Amino acid sequence: MHYAKLVLVSHTLCPYVQRSVITLNEKQIAHERIYVDLGNKPDWFLAMSPLGKVPLLQVDDGPVLFESAVICEFLDEITPDSLHPVDPLVKARHRAWIEFGSQLLNDIAKLYNAPLDAAFLDSLKVIRDKMRRLENEVRGPFFAGARFSIVDATYGPVFRYFDTLDRYLPLDVFEHCPHLQRWRAQLAERPSVKAAVSPDYPQLLKDFLLHRGSILSRRMALTDMTAATA
Ligand SMILES: N[C@@H](CCC(=O)N[C@@H](CS)C(=O)NCC(=O)O)C(=O)O
Numbered sequence: 001m002h003y004a005k006l007v008l009v010s011h012t013l014c015p016y017v018q019r020s021v022i023t024l025n026e027k028q029i030a031h032e033r034i035y036v037d038l039g040n041k042p043d044w045f046l047a048m049s050p051l052g053k054v055p056l057l058q059v060d061d062g063p064v065l066f067e068s069a070v071i072c073e074f075l076d077e078i079t080p081d082s083l084h085p086v087d088p089l090v091k092a093r094h095r096a097w098i099e100f101g102s103q104l105l106n107d108i109a110k111l112y113n114a115p116l117d118a119a120f121l122d123s124l125k126v127i128r129d130k131m132r133r134l135e136n137e138v139r140g141p142f143f144a145g146a147r148f149s150i151v152d153a154t155y156g157p158v159f160r161y162f163d164t165l166d167r168y169l170p171l172d173v174f175e176h177c178p179h180l181q182r183w184r185a186q187l188a189e190r191p192s193v194k195a196a197v198s199p200d201y202p203q204l205l206k207d208f209l210l211h212r213g214s215i216l217s218r219r220m221a222l223t224d225m226t227a228a229t230a
Helices: 015-026 043-048 068-077 088-113 117-135 150-168 178-189 201-210 215-229
Strands: 006-010 032-035 056-059 064-066
Touching: 006 015, 015 068, 015 088, 015 150, 043 056, 056 068, 064 068, 068 088, 068 150, 088 117, 088 150, 088 215, 117 178, 117 215, 150 178, 150 201, 150 215, 201 215
Parallel strands: 006 032
Antiparallel strands: 006 056, 056 064
């Protein structure tokens, strides 16, 4: 690697940051991490981030990269043993399914922010339908077979949401998706994926979701209260 210093500007809950961290972990790339409060963005961050978003990767105290997919590819390219396929067509398909993962993250955000039942259920069905489409693409044990790829780094954080969400949802988005279920379990056990969040991540995520003022927040509060009094 030709670069001496890599700094990842992060947020504890961000799934796009996780994607970058998983890539850093997989490729054992030394780096520093700085966390920002997205509810109160510091001026240095706003000056640095063209879209006001994390992750950012600052290289050797100079150029700043933004967009997680770009950051993952850069990290992959500056180190040996690429996590991307060599064949241009297969690689292009991987990039497309990475984008599909980003769209799924948007759907998950719509789900946890939905203020009304109809929007909540609509988002849930959109997610379930997307999962069913993804089901047909998975080779197993990882997305493309035996080798971990950037697509896997993308879906580890997507599936991780459901470790918290599953018990509060009125339907199982992984129903009829045996390949996805096995892939999800495989990713949950992958050291790079596990280490991409802090030990208090499940509680931090739960607190965040409970305070959205959304249908999901209400379902969570009600389910937990019912369980506590049972
Ligand atoms: N397309 C971007 C999405 C990044 C993103 O949405 N980050 C969120 C946190 S998970 C963010 O920084 N949001 C702050 C804001 O939008 O104000 C990427 O892949 O890096």
